[in-house]
Amino acid sequence: MSLRIVVCVKYVPDATGDRSFADDLTVDRDDVDGLLSELDEYAVEQALQIADEADDAEITVLTVGPEDAKDALRKALSMGADKAIHVEDDDLHGTDVIGTSLVLAKAIERAGYDLVITGMASTDGAMGVLPAVLAERLGVPQVTLLSEVKVEDGTVTGRRDGDTASERLEASLPAVVSVTDQSGEARYPSFKGIMAAKKKPVEALDLSDLGIEADEVGLAGARTVVVSAAERPARTAGTIVKDEGEGGKQLAEFLAGQKFI
Amino acid sequence: MAEVLVYVDHVDGAVRKPTLELLTLARRLGEPVALALGPGAEATAAVLAEHGAVKVLTADAPEFADYLVVPKVDALQAAHAAVSPAAVLLPSSAETKEIAARFALRTGSGLITDATDLEAGDDGPVATQAVFAAAYTTTSRVSQGTPVITVKPNSAPVEAAPAAGAVEALTVTFGELATGTKVVSRTPRESTGRPELTEAAIVVSGGRGVNGAENFGIIEALADSLGAAVGASRAAVDAGWYPHASQVGQTGKSVAPQLYIASGISGAIQHRAGMQTSKTIVAVNKDAEAPIFDLVDYGVVGDLFDVVPQLTEEIKNRKG
Ligand SMILES: Cc1cc2nc3c(=O)[nH]c(=O)nc-3n(C[C@H](O)[C@H](O)[C@@H](O)COP(=O)(O)OP(=O)(O)OC[C@H]3O[C@@H](n4cnc5c(N)ncnc54)[C@H](O)[C@@H]3O)c2cc1C
Ligand SMILES: Cc1cc2nc3c(=O)[nH]c(=O)nc-3n(C[C@H](O)[C@H](O)[C@H](O)COP(=O)(O)OP(=O)(O)OC[C@H]3O[C@@H](n4cnc5c(N)ncnc54)[C@H](O)[C@@H]3O)c2cc1C
Numbered sequence: 001m002s003l004r005i006v007v008c009v010k011y012v013p014d015a016t017g018d019r020s021f022a023d024d025l026t027v028d029r030d031d032v033d034g035l036l037s038e039l040d041e042y043a044v045e046q047a048l049q050i051a052d053e054a055d056d057a058e059i060t061v062l063t064v065g066p067e068d069a070k071d072a073l074r075k076a077l078s079m080g081a082d083k084a085i086h087v088e089d090d091d092l093h094g095t096d097v098i099g100t101s102l103v104l105a106k107a108i109e110r111a112g113y114d115l116v117i118t119g120m121a122s123t124d125g126a127m128g129v130l131p132a133v134l135a136e137r138l139g140v141p142q143v144t145l146l147s148e149v150k151v152e153d154g155t156v157t158g159r160r161d162g163d164t165a166s167e168r169l170e171a172s173l174p175a176v177v178s179v180t181d182q183s184g185e186a187r188y189p190s191f192k193g194i195m196a197a198k199k200k201p202v203e204a205l206d207l208s209d210l211g212i213e214a215d216e217v218g219l220a221g222a223r224t225v226v227v228s229a230a231e232r233p234a235r236t237a238g239t240i241v242k243d244e245g246e247g248g249k250q251l252a253e254f255l256a257g258q259k260f261i
Numbered sequence: 262m263a264e265v266l267v268y269v270d271h272v273d274g275a276v277r278k279p280t281l282e283l284l285t286l287a288r289r290l291g292e293p294v295a296l297a298l299g300p301g302a303e304a305t306a307a308v309l310a311e312h313g314a315v316k317v318l319t320a321d322a323p324e325f326a327d328y329l330v331v332p333k334v335d336a337l338q339a340a341h342a343a344v345s346p347a348a349v350l351l352p353s354s355a356e357t358k359e360i361a362a363r364f365a366l367r368t369g370s371g372l373i374t375d376a377t378d379l380e381a382g383d384d385g386p387v388a389t390q391a392v393f394a395a396a397y398t399t400t401s402r403v404s405q406g407t408p409v410i411t412v413k414p415n416s417a418p419v420e421a422a423p424a425a426g427a428v429e430a431l432t433v434t435f436g437e438l439a440t441g442t443k444v445v446s447r448t449p450r451e452s453t454g455r456p457e458l459t460e461a462a463i464v465v466s467g468g469r470g471v472n473g474a475e476n477f478g479i480i481e482a483l484a485d486s487l488g489a490a491v492g493a494s495r496a497a498v499d500a501g502w503y504p505h506a507s508q509v510g511q512t513g514k515s516v517a518p519q520l521y522i523a524s525g526i527s528g529a530i531q532h533r534a535g536m537q538t539s540k541t542i543v544a545v546n547k548d549a550e551a552p553i554f555d556l557v558d559y560g561v562v563g564d565l566f567d568v569v570p571q572l573t574e575e576i577k578n579r580k581g
Contacts, residue, residue: 223369225402247561
């Protein structure tokens with residue numbers, strides 16, 4: 001029987017660019033280039049490896065995001081995913097994590113799935129909680145923050161390295177899995193992969209396709225309100241000295257002046 | 262006065278510092294009621310009372326240890342039903358953020374993660390967050406349900422404020438999802454004897470410039486002279502020179518100590534994401550153009566193999 005894998009990927013503003021907020025305090029997506037969140041490449045990679053091990057598997061990549069978010073889907077398709085779903089709707093502007101999880105859950109249920117794989121955190125919102133919320137919505141086990149993952153005979157197992165302990169986890173499918181950047185280097189798309197991706201299907205859905213009302217998502221439905229957003233004042237220029245034999249001592253003097261010694 | 266539910270992070274009854282900081286913030290919003298789960302829950306009461314908990318709800322069951330996250334969400338939900346708090350606060354760790362998030366969904370509440378400060382506001386608590394690798398500071402609030410907010414370590418001082426701290430047993434009924442993800446085994450992390458990275462007042466980190474596992478001794482010696490925790494960049498971790506648990510940055514630990522000392526670290530955006538909110542930043546790097554110098558209060562352009570041992574020596578001398 002075929003293993004249906006859905007990988008959630010987010011399109012995010014490039015972290016090496018000047019990310020900022022628009023006037024309505026949502027993320028400014030116009031003035032900075034976007035890309036597939038780097039941490040989601042690890043999710044795509046693990047999906048590809050799990051699919052390789054399975055007799056028969058199909059990988060769908062799913063994103064909720066603006067028009068340009070197709071770029072993120074193309075990247076995932078060029079890595080080797082089979083098809084893509086793009087949920088786009090003007091009413092999605094300003095959606096919080098609860099709303100995002102609603103849209104993803106509806107799209108995943110519509111597509112059909114045995115396994116959902118996500119990244120550990122996005123590189124913009126970086127909350128790192130979407131996979132847990134998704135599991136709660138779908139009513140399936142969460143097997144999250146795995147640095148090692150294996151799927152066999154309808155069971156997912158993995159290793160989760162926490163603050164105080166490293167745990168081995170196990171759950172039956174269907175399940176939501178998230179993987180860390182320790183799970184294994186993500187492959188680069190090959191030229192062949194990039195060419196093939198152009199022909200792979202990208203299904204476009206909007207809120208009505210998913211039976212979601214406009215006020216359940218977007219700024220209207222958000223359960224949180226951003227009150228203010230301000231650029232952090234640049235740090236005042238520090239003292240920089242060149243080591244000419246006394247650099248360590250000078251640094252000690254500074255630390256003593258600051259009462260650290 | 263309104264009650265504020267505080268989720269307690271503890272290991273076998275030893276309360277971790279971020280929870281005590283949380284009690285300081287909780288007192289700005291109302292009367293803290295603490296929720297402690299798992300083995301040793303009752304043993305947490307004394308220290309929680311000393312820091313302002315008017316009540317300590319406790320529950321223990323094998324489910325908390327044997328299954329991932331969800332049993333604790335069930336317990337938090339039971340506590341919420343028992344207390345009807347004005348806000349629910351949790352320390353920010355990977356697990357507690359997940360607990361907070363599932364709980365928020367269940368209770369129709371909004372969620373704010375990784376707050377660095379918290380104030381009472383007219384429409385409920387206002388949380389400060391440092392976002393986009395701490396390039397921006399935002400304030401937000403929750404507009405629906407009970408505000409659920411997770412707070413980063415080192416966001417508030419630990420203050421004694423003795424309160425009753427009466428222990429009450431909480432009855433928890435586990436739902437169907439509770440036993441979904443089994444914890445098959447658990448290997449506790451070996452203690453280094455140094456302070457916990459995320460909680461330490463001083464963090465001393467090494468990067469690719471340290472150039473080998475064997476050279477991390479230089480970094481450790483400096484850390485020990487200051488009673489500091491040791492951190493590492495991802496480059497040093499990926500090279501296998503230092504354990505991943507010590508990685509500072511976007512996909513490692515986020516730290517906000519009083520003092521952060523970076524040696525042989527260039528200051529890539531992903532590293533900055535985890536340390537930019539440190540109070541005082543110091544760097545040693547042989548490249549005067551390294552981006553880390555844009556952040557520093559004090560920087561030494563030089564070879565870390567000269568500067569760091571000299572610094573350690575000098576600290577030892579001064580401390581006598
Ligand atoms: C700076 C900033 C701060 C924010 N703060 C809050 C807040 O405090 N409270 C709140 O409710 N919302 C907040 N949001 C909004 C929230 O981040 C997004 O709504 C959201 O997409 C889910 O959270 P995340 O991006 O942090 O995802 P994470 O939980 O960090 O992401 C984990 C994984 O979920 C998947 N994923 C996440 N988003 C999508 C998507 N759109 N499409 C497909 N897959 C996805 C990816 O696989 C990703 O790796 C914030 C956003 C920004 C940019
Ligand atoms: C998705 C993603 C997540 C990431 N997450 C993290 C993260 O959590 N944490 C993190 O740190 N990185 C992270 N990175 C990696 C990050 O982009 C950088 O590659 C990394 O931080 C570089 O580490 P470094 O500064 O030690 O090495 P380099 O950038 O190579 O810098 C080494 C520095 O050491 C200096 N040096 C060399 N020799 C000496 C000497 N003898 N004395 C003094 N100075 C010397 C050099 O001048 C140089 O500036 C992430 C990357 C991605 C894509």
